[in-house]
Amino acid sequence: MDGTTRWADLDTGNCSVARTAAIVGDAWTLVLLRDLFNGLRRFDDLAAHLGVARTVLSRRLAGLVDAGLVEREPYREPGRRVRHEYRLSAAGRDLLPVVLALMAWGDAHLADDDGPPVVVEHRDCGAPVHVALRCASGHDVDPRRGTVARPGPGARLRPRAVDA
Amino acid sequence: MDGTTRWADLDTGNCSVARTAAIVGDAWTLVLLRDLFNGLRRFDDLAAHLGVARTVLSRRLAGLVDAGLVEREPYREPGRRVRHEYRLSAAGRDLLPVVLALMAWGDAHLADDDGPPVVVEHRDCGAPVHVALRCASGHDVDPRRGTVARPGPGARLRPRAVDA
DNA sequence: CGGTATCCTGAAAGATACTG
């Protein structure tokens, strides 16, 4: 903020956080994404592992397919009829930082004494992976106080604020 | 995964994603966090900016206070009576990567033609900040395919799976 | 087995009205 514009006057209609939250901002959806990242693909596996009602899972998956995050693909095991599996699309895989950031926060603030139930490792070297903030100049950014938010090129004033 | 344990057999009861999602996995809560990160602190400012019913805002704030993410602090403007403002606790501020990851995904996949409404900059150098994955050995990790998830020290088998 | 349509119920969103 530069002092001439207040956040309170900015429109929320095109906020990327709000738009993304409208799609994945739901507890069931987030754990569903977690399971899809972990390689679960079959409807019944997902339903059993999540402990969610199948109707709910059906709706969530349909929503994610509609949003382009999940692809429903037919497959056929030898001698069996066609089934479908659900796998993340490229756009869906791009949500990995969201899921890892949630996991990291839970590990840091809510974990049991015996440690985190899941660790994510670098495929190449096996070291644990964490979420970091980086700037375009290559600096590491302190998440606690290294960031400043500013209105971007798509910023709009709130309708009410225009004639305020 | 090492082939001997399947994700489907792991318990979800202590999953950090699920625990975190249970607190913040809600569209209103996520945009509320966004506004708190952007420095909004007063109840009415938040209510007006979010466009949410005040009863709902009241409940969300109370929940976040209960969860330790938000602190409700009294303050007094000169000549006025005591009011309260709501600001993120240290734990709440630790959620910045979650919000930035959501924002980044929305910017990449849902933005309007005129660009993102908000940009986040490095306080020290002004360059735009992005969310990155890094491993403990210092490597950059490709979010698309550089990660492998494994059961961690706190992993538990699902009760049903034990005698399966 | 792999889902979806339907229904029921509880919870949560929001409007209204009230209090310090």
Next chain:
DNA sequence: CAGTATCTTTCAGGATACCG
């Protein structure tokens, strides 16, 4: 102004039943 109690209504979760 800064909230909260209360009420109504909508909506999401889940059980059941049903189809491919």
